[in-house]
Amino acid sequence: AKGAGKGQWRRYQSDLHTAVLERLELRAALDQAVKEQQFVLQYQPIVDLETGSPLGFEALVRWNHPTRGMIAPGHFIEVAEESGLIVPMGRMVLQQALNTVGRWQRSSAPGALRYISVNVSVRQFRTPGFVEEVRQLLRASGVEPGTLLLEITESLLLRNDEQVKADFDALRAMGVRLAIDDFGTGYSSLSYLQHMPIDVLKIDKSFIDDMLESKQQRAVVTAIVTLAQTLDLAVVAEGVEESAQALALRDMGCPYGQGYLFAKPLSERDAFAMIPKAAPF
Numbered sequence: 001a002k003g004a005g006k007g008q009w010r011r012y013q014s015d016l017h018t019a020v021l022e023r024l025e026l027r028a029a030l031d032q033a034v035k036e037q038q039f040v041l042q043y044q045p046i047v048d049l050e051t052g053s054p055l056g057f058e059a060l061v062r063w064n065h066p067t068r069g070m071i072a073p074g075h076f077i078e079v080a081e082e083s084g085l086i087v088p089m090g091r092m093v094l095q096q097a098l099n100t101v102g103r104w105q106r107s108s109a110p111g112a113l114r115y116i117s118v119n120v121s122v123r124q125f126r127t128p129g130f131v132e133e134v135r136q137l138l139r140a141s142g143v144e145p146g147t148l149l150l151e152i153t154e155s156l157l158l159r160n161d162e163q164v165k166a167d168f169d170a171l172r173a174m175g176v177r178l179a180i181d182d183f184g185t186g187y188s189s190l191s192y193l194q195h196m197p198i199d200v201l202k203i204d205k206s207f208i209d210d211m212l213e214s215k216q217q218r219a220v221v222t223a224i225v226t227l228a229q230t231l232d233l234a235v236v237a238e239g240v241e242e243s244a245q246a247l248a249l250r251d252m253g254c255p256y257g258q259g260y261l262f263a264k265p266l267s268e269r270d271a272f273a274m275i276p277k278a279a280p281f
């Protein structure tokens with residue numbers, strides 16, 4: 001009864017204590033990671049569902065911790081976001097991705113790699129000077145702006161923010177393209193699709209997971225594909241793990257897919273090896 005409640009509270013407090021400590025330690029370690037540039041990128045191909053050939057890659061960050069080894073972003077992105085460390089980390093990610101792609105483009109058939117997709121957090125996007133930074137990193141890497149696709153989430157569009165709209169327009173004017181990541185999971189209305197220069201919708205993995213078993217999930221996927229076609233947007237299905245999913249997607253007119261069926265996120269070297277050595281056209 002009462003005693004148990006008290007014990008529970010103490011346990012709760014000590015769990016909380018541990019959690020807070022862990023977060024502080026994580027934050028300090030992340031701070032160090034930023035200073036020592038401990039982030040590396042892996043590249044996951046995005047393929048043409050008709051031909052299976054990779055058209056581009058999504059850059060995915062990993063923390064190469066000196067003693068704990070490779071750490072997946074699910075363990076640190078949230079703390080990076082809260083602490084603001086996502087801003088310098090995101091800058092390093094963009095720089096690394098562009099420099100790598102610049103090297104790839106100089107040593108593969110022109111046009112064989114259509115794009116590199118880079119995740120940009122809301123906080124990073126909202127940092128003053130972000131667009132200018134993109135411009136400078138593109139220039140320094142020699143990467144054609146049309147090769148860069150920035151993946152943002154709908155949460156950036158929750159408020160009708162004039163600055164965000166202006167930044168989108170500036171990126172578009174530069175030739176950079178924008179994708180909505182995890183499309184379908186946000187709470188925002190779809191009205192932004194009419195006035196924001198969006199190029200690509202990425203259908204969230206959660207819809208793909210159950211699309212073969214659930215009529216409802218399949219209907220959502222079909223609706224997103226139709227929406228994309230109507231608005232003249234490209235659409236990528238995320239988290240494709242089974243060939244039956246890829247076939248169903250292709251049949252409903254979804255042109256692109258990404259997922260373990262095709263490849264897991266790869267090292268820079270393995271990703272480069274996947275780029276077709278002749279241009280697709």
Ligand code: C2E
Pocket residue numbers: 044059060061072073074077086090093119120121181182238239240241258259260261265
């Ligand atoms: P996301 O942007 O939705 O990226 C897709 C995630 O799904 C990646 O996890 C990828 O490895 C995983 N994935 C791809 N295909 C499959 C599949 O077929 N099955 C399964 N089970 N998983 C698949 P990852 O690399 O752990 O990244 C997790 C999230 O961390 C990303 O989700 C993204 O939100 C965030 N993230 C990753 N890199 C960055 C970055 O450079 N900056 C920012 N701001 N966030 C990043």
Ligand code: CA
Pocket residue numbers: 058119151181
């Ligand atoms: Ca993404």
Ligand code: CA
Pocket residue numbers: 181182202204238
């Ligand atoms: Ca996603």
Ligand code: CA
Pocket residue numbers: 182204205
């Ligand atoms: Ca996701």
